[in-house]
Amino acid sequence: xxxxxxxxxxxxxxxxxxxxxxxxxxxxxxxxxxxxxxxxxxxxxxxxxxxxxxxxxxxxxxxxxxxxxxxxxxxxxxxxxxxxxxxxxxxxxxxxxxxxxxxxxxxxxxxxxxxxxxxxxxxxxxxxxxxxxxxxxxxxxxxxxxxxxxxxxxxxxxxxxxxxxxxxxx
Numbered sequence: 001x002x003x004x005x006x007x008x009x010x011x012x013x014x015x016x017x018x019x020x021x022x023x024x025x026x027x028x029x030x031x032x033x034x035x036x037x038x039x040x041x042x043x044x045x046x047x048x049x050x051x052x053x054x055x056x057x058x059x060x061x062x063x064x065x066x067x068x069x070x071x072x073x074x075x076x077x078x079x080x081x082x083x084x085x086x087x088x089x090x091x092x093x094x095x096x097x098x099x100x101x102x103x104x105x106x107x108x109x110x111x112x113x114x115x116x117x118x119x120x121x122x123x124x125x126x127x128x129x130x131x132x133x134x135x136x137x138x139x140x141x142x143x144x145x146x147x148x149x150x151x152x153x154x155x156x157x158x159x160x161x162x163x164x165x166x167x168x169x170x
Contacts, residue, residue: 003049004051004052004053004072004074006056006059007046007072008071009043009070010039011068011070013064021068024066024067024068028066053072
C-alpha cells in the first residue's frame with residue numbers, strides 16, 4: 001500500500017489575502033503565532049505523513065478551503081505507512097520520560113537552526129530619541145550601605161476638646 005505525505009511550503013491561494021489564510025490555517029490546525037511563523041516561513045513542512053491517498057486528499061482539501069496550497073507527495077520506500085503505529089515508528093527512538101512527553105511522541109517538528117554563539121538575535125535596531133526625564137530628586141546610597149525604612153511620621157496631636165461639654169440628658 002502506497003503511503004503519502006502532505007507537504008506545505010507556506011503558499012497562499014492567489015484569490016485569498018495572506019493574513020486571512022494565516023488565520024484560517026491557525027484555526028484549522030489549532031496553532032499559535034509561533035507555529036504559524038514556521039508554517040509560513042517558505043520552508044518545506046510535512047503536515048502529515050503515512051497517509052493513504054484518500055486521507056491525504058482530505059488534508060489537501062481542508063488546507064485549500066482555508067486559503068492555502070499544499071502538495072501530496074508519495075513517501076520514499078521504507079518510510080512509515082498508514083498502518084504503522086506510533087510505537088513502531090519510534091521503536092528506534094528514546095522512550096518518552098513521562099505521560100506528558102508520550103503525547104508528543106508522534107509530533108514531527110521542523111528542523112529550526114540555532115544562531116551561532118554570540119550572534120545578534122535582533123534583525124534591526126530602531127534609533128529612539130532619548131527621553132529627557134529629570135532624575136535630580138533621586139540619589140543612590142553608596143555601595144554596601146543598608147537600605148532603611150523611612151521613619152514613621154509623628155502622630156498628630158490630639159484635638160483640643162476642652163471647650164466641649166456634654167449636656168444633661170432630659
